[in-house]
Amino acid sequence: MHRGRRGSRGQTPATILMAIKAVGELLAAEGETVGIVVVGGTAMVLRGVATRLTEDVDVIATAKGAGGGQGAHIERADPLPKSLLRAIARVARDFDLPPDWMNSVVTAQWDLDLPPGFEGRIHWEQHGGLALGVADRVDLVFLKLYAAADSEGPESIHYQDLLALRPSQEELEAAARWSRAQDTSPEFSRVLDEVVGHVSKDH
């Protein structure tokens, strides 16, 4: 039974929250427990710093041990556990979401580095069989600054998200130092300075 996909229009925070809870229910029904850590727009919604539509749920890490939540250690989310992939596919069908509404593309960040102390700041929520880790606001500042400089600079959605996170000057400077270590090219450094300048001025 094929239905029209909402595709790139984005999902409302309410839909994404229902979908995440549904994943937890499905995992629990299978007797499975999976821990994941999310960043991006979903994390901003869950941390209460944004109410915008979000394209997908960015899973940056999976959590192993201690029930997959608090006390677990995190690792690359590649590949995602099979039980989670089954639940993602079923929820995509049930909520008319794109098949990749929850994905781990962003886990490529592990090729570079995560913000220092990232793991210790994760906020954990339990939804049935899903231990959902949400990145802290400070880490979202780091990741969003890097993403804004790595994409279209002040024109990007990441820039708008960065503004919504209302970073302090100290947070911005720390994030800039970390971002510069991720990409040492002069071009990246130029765009990064531009983004930091705009944020300081815009908020």
Add this chain to the structure above:
Amino acid sequence: MSARITSTLIEGVAEGAIKSAWLQWRSLGARVTASGRSRWIVDPEALVLVSLALRTHERRLWDVLSSWAMTDSGVLSVQRIKNLKAKYPNRINDRLGEFARVAFEEGGDFRWRNLAGPKPAPRARGKMLKGPSSKGWDPAALIVRLRLGLGVGLQADVLAFLISLRGAWASARYIADATDYNVYAIRRTADRMAEAQFIESTAGKPLEYRADSKAWKGFLRSGEDVPPWRFWHQAYAMVADLLDQVEHGGLEAPSSYLLSSRLRDLVEKHQDALRLNEIAYPEAQPATGEEYKDAFVGVVQNLTRWLAE
């Protein structure tokens, strides 16, 4: 919070299917007390399978099944029932084994030997209810009648389906939907039947077939029009599955979402039954998440109404 579909909803389907089954048995000539007769062509294998599914709801159905197994199993296609049973719940397979055992041991029909189960069948009331009648064929019994005349197999079933379409063209795929035979086998058989001028073929793309229903009506010396087709084997498989789900707790779940998701599985599994029989179900306007539970109730109500038509 746990969620469930009320048993009353499924009881409505069971009642509709029982009435439909009695009318169809009557149209096949069985002496039963149902008033009226089937307004649609009877699919004999689908009728046997749904009657087995309904046996616990309506014990008298076993009487007619048992009687048929003893005296009239010869007009049933063992191969087709083997194919169809895969679409029915497992417990129907066990009951089919009992039917086959009666057909083999008491009816002497050796074709049923491999299907016969190890368990003895429940005792039926001794009365012989008799099957296909040679006196005044009911037009709804066309498949059985053609099988008696042409032999049990593709030819009779393809012809019955095409006659029921009253001159409309049908592709091999559509005939396969109706009969559950393999598309290639249907094409091969239909081409031969067209060569023999039993039916017509477009002979080109799109390759389709039709029967001259008026000519066949005359040939069959039927005073009445042949009733239209219904895709019974798909619809009855859905009915049987719904009843099985009730018995196995499949229509309840720990949460409203989990229940909705299971119900969606069920409707997707049986979407051919709904699509081919034009029973409305949520497709164009999808119900998401928990909303599907209400949509499912609507589907079952539509199925119940359809059975009563």
